[in-house]
Amino acid sequence: MSLIHAIVLALVQALTEFLPVSSTAHLILFPWLLHWPDPGMAFDVALHAGTLLAVVLYFFKDWLTLVLCGLGLKYPASDSAEQVAVHKRMFWYMVVGTIPAAILGKLFHHQIEDELRKPSIIGISLIVVALLMWWADSKSKLERKLESSNLGDAVSIGSAQAIALWPGVSRSGITITAGLFRCFTREAATRFSFLLSAPVIAGAVLTELPKLIKMHKAGGLDLPLSTLAISILVSGVAGYAVIAFFLRYLQTRTLRAFVIYRLLFGVVVLVLAFLHR
Numbered sequence: 001m002s003l004i005h006a007i008v009l010a011l012v013q014a015l016t017e018f019l020p021v022s023s024t025a026h027l028i029l030f031p032w033l034l035h036w037p038d039p040g041m042a043f044d045v046a047l048h049a050g051t052l053l054a055v056v057l058y059f060f061k062d063w064l065t066l067v068l069c070g071l072g073l074k075y076p077a078s079d080s081a082e083q084v085a086v087h088k089r090m091f092w093y094m095v096v097g098t099i100p101a102a103i104l105g106k107l108f109h110h111q112i113e114d115e116l117r118k119p120s121i122i123g124i125s126l127i128v129v130a131l132l133m134w135w136a137d138s139k140s141k142l143e144r145k146l147e148s149s150n151l152g153d154a155v156s157i158g159s160a161q162a163i164a165l166w167p168g169v170s171r172s173g174i175t176i177t178a179g180l181f182r183c184f185t186r187e188a189a190t191r192f193s194f195l196l197s198a199p200v201i202a203g204a205v206l207t208e209l210p211k212l213i214k215m216h217k218a219g220g221l222d223l224p225l226s227t228l229a230i231s232i233l234v235s236g237v238a239g240y241a242v243i244a245f246f247l248r249y250l251q252t253r254t255l256r257a258f259v260i261y262r263l264l265f266g267v268v269v270l271v272l273a274f275l276h277r
Helices: 003-018 023-034 040-058 060-070 081-115 119-137 151-163 171-181 186-217 225-249 256-275
Strands: none
Touching: 003 023, 003 040, 003 171, 003 225, 023 040, 023 119, 023 256, 040 060, 040 186, 040 225, 060 081, 060 186, 081 151, 081 186, 119 171, 119 256, 151 171, 151 186, 171 186, 186 225
């Protein structure tokens, strides 16, 4: 893979990991449509490390507060006991919300990788989730704030995140949709989604990292370390910008543009898949 190809795919990962359009779908379909070689596991780990860096840096203060309060500390010191209690609950809701994806990922990772990464399946997924997103986004009562989160929200949105293992669904798309069905505001649903993404992305990176190190020591790494490093940097910087943009965007706008994009992209993928049979 050339450096240009790596940078393009890093930008694709950053844009599609946090926008509700499915990063897996785009990373599978871009090489397929452009007849590029499969970038391989090492590159996939690098891209996810970049987006992990983006979400951790953007929400660093939030996660620091949640973790410290979740472990029983009072942080920040100026917060009231009621605010600390809210942070503590949110931390444990994030823990609960991470469990479904962790279990399904452990049990069905190889089946998903081997059997579901097909353009026809991805095209159908893009369309189905677009329709669900449109339905949720058109609800009249999207008024709950993030501070009102409860255990039911954690279970519902966490279960939706587990469904995102299916290629073409989109982790951010399905979790934001689940949040909207729970009557969160668009911005609150997106913040919940992004906060919940950090443990899952970290788990995926940490799972694959030992294999990558072993491959590098054995001389089986077919990508220069410099290319991997640049990919991480590009994915991280662009991902940070996308998070900031999307949260501002949803303060005044709906998800309609992303619904339309998913529908059109899904139809194009299905047509191309049919023509390539």
